[in-house]
Amino acid sequence: MLEVNDFDAVRISLASPEQVRSWSYGEVTKPETINYRTLKPERDGLFCERIFGPTKDFECYCGKYKGIRYKGIICDKCGVEVARAKVRRERMGHIELACPVSHIWFAKGIPSRLGLLLDLSPRSLERVLYFSHYIITSINEEPRQEAIKQLEVELAIEMEQLKDLRRGTLLTENQYHELKQKYGQVFEAGMGAEAILQILKSVNLDEIRSSLLQEIQSTSVNAARRQASSYA
Incomplete structure (x- = not known):
């Protein structure tokens, strides 16, 4: 029993x-x-x-x-x-549920697990989850390059704005609508837990794990060498 x-x-x-x-x-x-x-x-x-x-x-x-x-x-x-x-x-x-929601264990914990995984500050994560800001969830590279070619004759500042778009960038309501109107085919953005979930699906955990293990091993080897040289 x-x-x-x-x-x-x-x-x-x-x-x-x-x-x-x-x-x-x-x-x-x-x-x-x-x-x-x-x-x-x-x-x-x-x-x-x-x-x-x-x-x-x-x-x-x-x-x-x-x-x-x-x-x-x-x-x-x-x-x-x-x-x-x-x-x-x-x-x-x-x-x-009508749409995904984030669990408080992952969003509000200290440290924020979602924030660490997505490289977002707790405040930025909160802005997305509470529908205050959009977050870019994916980038379509081919349309972006075509748009860049069409804008090469225009102001350099606009080209830099387009190149700086990357997954995880937060946009205000005005920024989102302005960029969406100009380059709607280049990126996708969303609000709330659904946007966070979409980014999480594209995270390669195995790749992150391998990178962290290599970093740990490299740090351990360097520390051992410094310790050995100090005794020499």
């Missing part, structure tokens, strides 16, 4: 969207809880019997199936599985 009080360590991590969906018994699509007339859970609401299980032992929502002999049967009328009411304590549902 598993001894729940005897353990060496506890690890807490965030579940992926796919993992949450695999745990879920159904999607909650309505904010309602209990119907004030019938005093029964609203279908597809936060207390939905079809998702979380029946409120009465071995009785479906519509009453078509009653009794332990129907255990495990899913009612073809209301969609509720005939089971003990205590399954409502363990079953989970899920809510499909």
Whole structure:
């Protein structure tokens, strides 16, 4: 028997969207809880019997199936599985968000994990997440080069402005609309957690890891050499 009080360590991590969906018994699509007339859970609401299980032992929502002999049967009328009411304590549902959101562990922690990974200050990250600033999420190199060729005869300051565009650059509302009007085919930008998610998808973690390991090894070797020379 598993001894729940005897353990060496506890690890807490965030579940992926796919993992949450695999745990879920159904999607909650309505904010309602209990119907004030019938005093029964609203279908597809936060207390939905079809998702979380029946409120009465071995009785479906519509009453078509009653009794332990129907255990495990899913009612073809209301969609509720005939089971003990205590399954409502363990079953989970899920809510499909209209757009991505950032988790406070990664956005607000000290240090900010998202900020470190994307090379953004906490203030810059907050401006994107709270829809105050746009952030460039990708650069289309070919259209940018064509635009540069067309603008070679124009002012050098405008060319520098175009060359300085890179992923992670923050733009104000006015800057975004001005650049989008001129060079809309060159870059994509967005606001909120969806923009941060799009940049995260393009981050090569293996490449970053290899680079950091090489830097650590190089630092260790140089330190060892300096230490050896000091004893010589």
